[in-house]
Amino acid sequence: MTQYEFICNECFQHYEPDSKTLRCRTCRGTLSIKYKNMEDKSASLPCGPELTMPMPLPSISHYISLGEGKTPTVRMQKISDQLGIEIFAKLEFMNPTGSFKDRGTAMMISAIKLMGISEIVEDSSGNAGASLAAYASRAGIKAHIFAPSSTPSPKLNQIKIYDSILHTVDGTRDETTRAAEEFVKENSLVYASHNLSPYFVEGTKTFGYEMFNDLEPFPDNIVVPVGNGSLFLGIWKSITEQKNRGVIKNIPKLHCIQALNVNPIASQTPWDKSRISTTVAGGIAVGSPPRKLEVLKVIKDSGGYSDSVTEESIMKWQIKLAKHEGVFCELTSAAAFAGLENLVRKKEIGKGERVLVPVTGSGLKEAFPTN
Amino acid sequence: MTQYEFICNECFQHYEPDSKTLRCRTCRGTLSIKYKNMEDKSASLPCGPELTMPMPLPSISHYISLGEGKTPTVRMQKISDQLGIEIFAKLEFMNPTGSFKDRGTAMMISAIKLMGISEIVEDSSGNAGASLAAYASRAGIKAHIFAPSSTPSPKLNQIKIYDSILHTVDGTRDETTRAAEEFVKENSLVYASHNLSPYFVEGTKTFGYEMFNDLEPFPDNIVVPVGNGSLFLGIWKSITEQKNRGVIKNIPKLHCIQALNVNPIASQTPWDKSRISTTVAGGIAVGSPPRKLEVLKVIKDSGGYSDSVTEESIMKWQIKLAKHEGVFCELTSAAAFAGLENLVRKKEIGKGERVLVPVTGSGLKEAFPTN
Numbered sequence: 001m002t003q004y005e006f007i008c009n010e011c012f013q014h015y016e017p018d019s020k021t022l023r024c025r026t027c028r029g030t031l032s033i034k035y036k037n038m039e040d041k042s043a044s045l046p047c048g049p050e051l052t053m054p055m056p057l058p059s060i061s062h063y064i065s066l067g068e069g070k071t072p073t074v075r076m077q078k079i080s081d082q083l084g085i086e087i088f089a090k091l092e093f094m095n096p097t098g099s100f101k102d103r104g105t106a107m108m109i110s111a112i113k114l115m116g117i118s119e120i121v122e123d124s125s126g127n128a129g130a131s132l133a134a135y136a137s138r139a140g141i142k143a144h145i146f147a148p149s150s151t152p153s154p155k156l157n158q159i160k161i162y163d164s165i166l167h168t169v170d171g172t173r174d175e176t177t178r179a180a181e182e183f184v185k186e187n188s189l190v191y192a193s194h195n196l197s198p199y200f201v202e203g204t205k206t207f208g209y210e211m212f213n214d215l216e217p218f219p220d221n222i223v224v225p226v227g228n229g230s231l232f233l234g235i236w237k238s239i240t241e242q243k244n245r246g247v248i249k250n251i252p253k254l255h256c257i258q259a260l261n262v263n264p265i266a267s268q269t270p271w272d273k274s275r276i277s278t279t280v281a282g283g284i285a286v287g288s289p290p291r292k293l294e295v296l297k298v299i300k301d302s303g304g305y306s307d308s309v310t311e312e313s314i315m316k317w318q319i320k321l322a323k324h325e326g327v328f329c330e331l332t333s334a335a336a337f338a339g340l341e342n343l344v345r346k347k348e349i350g351k352g353e354r355v356l357v358p359v360t361g362s363g364l365k366e367a368f369p370t371n
Numbered sequence: 372m373t374q375y376e377f378i379c380n381e382c383f384q385h386y387e388p389d390s391k392t393l394r395c396r397t398c399r400g401t402l403s404i405k406y407k408n409m410e411d412k413s414a415s416l417p418c419g420p421e422l423t424m425p426m427p428l429p430s431i432s433h434y435i436s437l438g439e440g441k442t443p444t445v446r447m448q449k450i451s452d453q454l455g456i457e458i459f460a461k462l463e464f465m466n467p468t469g470s471f472k473d474r475g476t477a478m479m480i481s482a483i484k485l486m487g488i489s490e491i492v493e494d495s496s497g498n499a500g501a502s503l504a505a506y507a508s509r510a511g512i513k514a515h516i517f518a519p520s521s522t523p524s525p526k527l528n529q530i531k532i533y534d535s536i537l538h539t540v541d542g543t544r545d546e547t548t549r550a551a552e553e554f555v556k557e558n559s560l561v562y563a564s565h566n567l568s569p570y571f572v573e574g575t576k577t578f579g580y581e582m583f584n585d586l587e588p589f590p591d592n593i594v595v596p597v598g599n600g601s602l603f604l605g606i607w608k609s610i611t612e613q614k615n616r617g618v619i620k621n622i623p624k625l626h627c628i629q630a631l632n633v634n635p636i637a638s639q640t641p642w643d644k645s646r647i648s649t650t651v652a653g654g655i656a657v658g659s660p661p662r663k664l665e666v667l668k669v670i671k672d673s674g675g676y677s678d679s680v681t682e683e684s685i686m687k688w689q690i691k692l693a694k695h696e697g698v699f700c701e702l703t704s705a706a707a708f709a710g711l712e713n714l715v716r717k718k719e720i721g722k723g724e725r726v727l728v729p730v731t732g733s734g735l736k737e738a739f740p741t742n
Contacts, residue, residue: 066697067445067462072438091438094465097699098735138697154525154735161734163694323534326437326509328468363532364469364525364735 003036004056006198009294017056019115022196023290030291033198038241047206048213051247053238056202057110064110064139068095068102069206073214073356078324079337083344086354088215090207093329097158098362099283100207100231101131104194107203109135112192118142120192123180125173125227125282126155127361128194133162144189146180148173151282152367172278174287195228195290204231207358208238212247219252219356221304221349225336226256226265227284229295231358236298252356254298255348256306257339259314262287265295266306281314283332283361305348313338318363328363336360374407375427377569380665388427390486393567394661401662404569409612418577419584422618424609427573428481435481435510439466439473440577444585444727449695450708454715457725459586461578464700468529469733470654471578471602472502475565478574480506483563489513491563494551496544496598496653497526498732499565504533515560517551519544522653523738543649545658566599566661575602578729579609583618590623590727592675592720596707597627597636598655600666602729607669623727625669626719627677628710630685633658636666637677652685654703654732676719684709689734699734707731 006015010029015021023030035054043059044052047069057063071094076087092100105128112120119142122132129145136143145159149168159166167183169176177195184191194200212218224232232254242248256265259279264271264287271287279285289295299306318334321327336357343349377386381400386392394401406425414430415423418440428434442465447458463471476499483491493503494517507514516530520539530537538554540547548566555562565571583589595603603625613619627636630650635642635658642658650656660666670677689705692698707728714720 065443065445067443067465070441070443072436072441072467074436074438091467094438094467096443096462096465096697098733134693134697134699136697137694158699158735161690161693161699162697319532322505322532323508326467326505326507326533328505328529328532362469362735364529364733 003040004033005036006031007034019112019117019190022191022193030196030294031198032237033202038245045206047209051209051212053205053209055107056199057114062110062114063106064113064135065106066096066102066134066138068106070210071095076325079320083341084351085344085349086352087340088219088354088356089327089359090211090214090356091327092207092358092360093333093362097131097134098365099127099131100204100358100360101128101194102135103206104200104203104230104234105131105135108192108194108197108199109139109141111199112190113139113141117190120144120190121180121184122146122192122194123177124194125285126151126365127283130155130158130162132192132194133159133164136164137162144183146176146183148176150278152365154365154367158365172287173285194230201230201234201237204234205238207231208235211356212242215354215356217354218248218250220353221253221255221355223255223257223336223340223343223355223357225281225284225332225339225360226258226295227286228289229256229265229291231360232256232298233291233294236302251302253304254302255304255339255343256295256299257336258284258306258308259335260308260310263308264289265292266308280311281332281335283330284335305343307339307342309335309338309342313341317341322363327359329359330361330363330365333360374411375404376407377402378405390483390488390561393562393564401567401665402569403608404573409616416577418580422580422583424576424580426478427570428485433481433485434477435484435506436477437467437473437505437509439477441581442466447696450691454712455722456715456720457723458711459590459725459727460698460730461582461585461727462698463578463729463731464704464733468502468505469736470498470502471575471729471731472499472565473506474577475571475574475601475605476502476506479563479565479568479570480510480512482570483561484510484512488561491515491561492551492555493517493563493565494548495565496656497522497736498654501526501529501533503563503565504530504535507535508533515554517547517554519547521649523736525736525738529736543658544656565601572601572605572608575605576609578602579606582727583613586725586727588725589619589621591724592624592626592726594626594628594707594711594714594726594728596652596655596703596710596731597629597666598657599660600627600636600662602731603627604662604665604669607673622673624675625673626675626710626714627666627670628707629655629677629679630706631679631681634679635660636663637679651682652703652706654701655706676714678710678713680706680709680713684712693734698730700730701732701734701736704731
């Protein structure tokens, strides 16, 4: 195993990894995985020709996989022409459970299994819950998934079919988190929070590692829909690792897109945590993202921009992607393209620049009227 | 372009390729693509390290892709242990529109686009229609999709969002085909039938080419759910091509699984074409498969077996795959595993043998109750 420890993203205190340490015990900061030697390749994931990613597992045989990752990158010709830039989409909905979450879940569940844990709790707007349920069933781990009762039915059905115990909460995404946290305390269980677990972000890094093979030259911009920001942060971590190794020289700008209705990161004014608001982009309806400070730092360090998009523009782009490019994504994913349009209009992205957008989740997960 | 022609599968007559020739003009046999020189690689698709597949297109730039193919092959450990064999699943639902059909559609739409055709007609139980709608929208081709009105709503919604014109038919899968054929005649349009187009089977061959990289040693058996048999035939064609090239020596047995309710190929007694029956496995509810004789020949030539499965066993296996392996597939795909269980019980597949099963479509395409 590549030796590693947890490190607090705020005060940089170090911790020995375990399943219950999800925040810094001193300052409550979020945690990341820090390898003691990045060049130690005793356990690493292959991410394309000649590129491997160190893993916090003893060997590849401990990695519980459903075939996640290695998603295709496709050119979006018509909308590129419309916006006057070069757009590439990495189709993350082509993961085993239909969203990018599978990258993080595979790593998190592998680590949890290795620790000998047999029962876990998670809260989710749907995609992470479905992903966790699938990998937990594969690993033989009992999972409790908390989700808002307003979650689209395809996602709730998906969670149930994998044999997880679904707890629906009549409340917001943030109230769902609190209900899960209480259940963890009451039952002394392990909280496998994809928002807090350092293993989850570690897994999403594979997206970034794959990018280096997918696109040559490397994109100038990456536009990501952000709720808690696990993919956003995983991409950034992969970029800094590759920069430190000398694999890349120029780093792309990372742009963060949120829904105008729920934009604690992109809002230009202080966000009222008690504010209850909903958005059609349920996957990014996170009012209190624990990794907010990390995301803000990445936007600053990469020279990126954060922006908010209207409900109308999100819905418009879902249709536009299907009709023009043959890509049917969930509304949350469409928000990134609505944001991209804004960024071009505001000249944050210049004419002819290359842009990569992860298409994070499948349109098949939306609740449409039945026939 | 690798030079090719159409060849009748019954009387071996040759035809110059065009968009309207879908059957032999002499004997009404189905048609396949035959390359004049398999070693001419002037246009070929990369299917993994050092393996390419000839294409009926002038160059790779004419290939309209949404990133289909290169699906993962995963071990199914728990059900392998239960059945006493080694089972691998190739997760075809991880294609852009959620089914293996995208392989065939990509090739068919590319050929149609190349011919300058701007409006097409197709009939489908849902998956092929959704696939065609997606690729047609990407190619800028207007598509009319005929589907039974009983098609699960997620598939119908999917067809609609890609901007195709959906024609629902109150009738069986076979009546839907007849309605599409009439519409083609009345409007003098091109019938882009995935069941008849030689380009469609040609596209599904990529599944077979990928197998050679996915599994070492090569599987002893491949178990496929069969409606019309395009994937079944594509796999076989890839195997014979690789055998002729000397890439493989031993050929696997190809087993054909159908639903007991609609089993014109697997039935041991003559099938009554007028019989109206339905199955939960809508993707293989084809009462009059035009390529039936081709499928029967492959079963015989490969030493395979055909079998029929009950509705109960199909439903049981859909749940079992989700709960035990974390794989959520549509009922049609589960039918293959129900068949596999039969084949082991009947000793058609022996203890310890290696088996590959394509998991053809996504569980997200089933209509579940809404919340």
